[in-house]
Amino acid sequence: MPATSAHALVRAADLLAGQSDAAVAEVGRDLRAWLAGEGPDGLEDAIGLHRVGGRPWRTAWLLQRRDEMLRAMAARYFGDRAQAAQADALAAAIGRYAATAWRRERVLEQSPARHAGKIEADVWSLLRTHDTVPSARTIRRALATTPWW
Structure with a gap:
């Protein structure tokens, strides 16, 4: 890791450790300890990020x-x-957009203005986050579940 990145990480750890939110401060303290060579070698283990449902x-x-x-x-x-x-x-709707405009618009930094207020703007954001078209079954499962955190 370049020196500037390491220094930035130390500063980030200090900022997090000083937060009033206890969970955020704990991550900062764990990150500080990891940077000091204490605890597990892996950053994810050091700050308590674990596998969820068998997935990273x-x-x-x-x-x-x-x-x-x-x-x-x-x-x-x-x-x-x-x-x-x-x-x-x-x-x-997702499949339609993915098969047409997404092919051209996937390289854009933001959804085109012509999609403002339309489902296409939200589908663009969805595909930028996870570039896979979900099936109706996957969507049904998503609609029926709640977050794990």
């Missing part, structure tokens, strides 16, 4: 973010429908 925590986190986005989109655009119908409609 980062994968579980990204999938949870995707599922949150799916729940919000279902409520916003298809809230008047039953859950299974929401999932089917959402899967169709």
Whole structure:
């Protein structure tokens, strides 16, 4: 790790350790200890990030973010429908966008202005977070579950 990155990490640990939120401060203290050579070798172990459901925590986190986005989109655009119908409609909308505009727009830094206020803007954000088109079954499962944290 370059010296500037290491210094920035030390500063970040100090900032976190000084926070009033106990959980945030604990992460800062654990990070400080890890930087000082105390505790486990791996950063994830040092700050308490563990596997979730057999998956690396980062994968579980990204999938949870995707599922949150799916729940919000279902409520916003298809809230008047039953859950299974929401999932089917959402899967169709995501698949349609992924097969058309996403091919050109995936390289953009933000969703095009022409999508503002439309489902396409939310689908763009969803695919930027997790570049896989979820099936209707995956969406149904997401709509029926709550976050693990």
